[in-house]
Amino acid sequence: MIRRTIREWESLPYGDGAQQIPASLADKLAAVAAGSSLAGRGGGGVLEHGRHALRARGVVGVLAVQGCTLEILPKIEILADTPAAQTTDQQNAAIRRRLIHMLAVALDLKIDTGLITELEFQRETLLEILIRIFCEKLADAVRQGMPRRYLQHEDDLAALRGTLNTTRQFTRHAVNPSQLACRFDILSEDITLNRVMKVAVGQLSRLSRSPANQRRLRELSFVYAEITDVPVSALRWDDVVIDRTNRRWQELFGMARLFLQNRYQSTTGGAGQGTALLFEMNALFEEYIGRLLMRAVAGTGTSVSLQGGRLYCLAAQDSQRGLFQTKPDILIRCAGIVTHVIDTKWKRLSARIDDPKQGVAQADIYQMMAYSQLYGAARLTLLYPHHAGLGDVEAIHARHQISGSDVILETASIDVSDSRNMLDRLRLLLAGGAFVTGTTE
Incomplete structure (x- = not known):
């Protein structure tokens, strides 16, 4: 079994070289990636299939085909407490831990990684780690008893039980x-919740390549032997x-949805070619920041809504039908009034001193100006992941006034490699402050 790990926007060479994967496996990986709902119209939204290499895009996760597993990790720079001599395996382990944390927050799951050793984070893929966590949680829940529910049943008996079905009688x-x-x-016990768990166990048994996880899943499959087996659909x-x-x-139900039908992922293979567990980082980053902001402002009278607003840019003169609906990533309201619009961008903010625009796309500026006009917000923020090129300070890096108004548009960054004091750091960001990354509790 060939296993490779790359990061977003990196390439995986294929061919006959010693460090390359065979072209036949590259074709299979590209086919599975193209079958994903995240692949886009051209089919290259997950992997670009070049002449000599596969290039990852802004989607992370695991692609598995017969004979090969490809893990794509997010391009997260591990800034806090990172030794200069840290190995690639250690860096990848830290990224897997951070990605699982982001998934837990975004999907409102309580995923405990305490049982996973640092060695396992280095040795196992993201998929195998998630399967291990699911198996441990499911085994613990089953030991306490499977959920049951009263279900209506009809039968012909010699003595009356329950009520008489007079029509049938x-x-x-x-x-x-x-x-x-x-x-x-x-x-x-043959209820929908248990059927979901059985389907998840069966699906993961086909996905996992880890002997230890296969053993755990076989043990769980015996527990669910009497539960009706139904297809995912x-x-x-x-x-x-x-x-x-x-x-x-x-949490188990949430994890089962993650494996079987979550909106971030696609588990498509096509003609048995392979399987995929994929997450679009743009959507994950937005949900992660949005949910943390909800926690940060809880109890303050300020509210946070994700993908809210939905006002239209235009109204047709003849019918007043709305055209070009807007969906700002994050709206901050005080006393019911929108005061702040935040748009998250999973891309690198430029730190070049000869680039006053910081690499910000012109379309993003136009979009934020439209939000200001429609929602009346006096403050607009484009929020990016922090990286070493921006220095040690995650902060508001630039503030600009929109011409002809008092509206402020700013660019800011947040370090997703460090979860310490994250809520306090977001509160400080909302207040317009700056701080040094790597602070302690």
């Missing part, structure tokens, strides 16, 4: 009163209700 058993058409409830997700009786299953 006086039609089918009109001449045979020894049988009673009964309708009654049974406390059953037939799962009734809306039928699952998380309440006080099954609260401990909330």
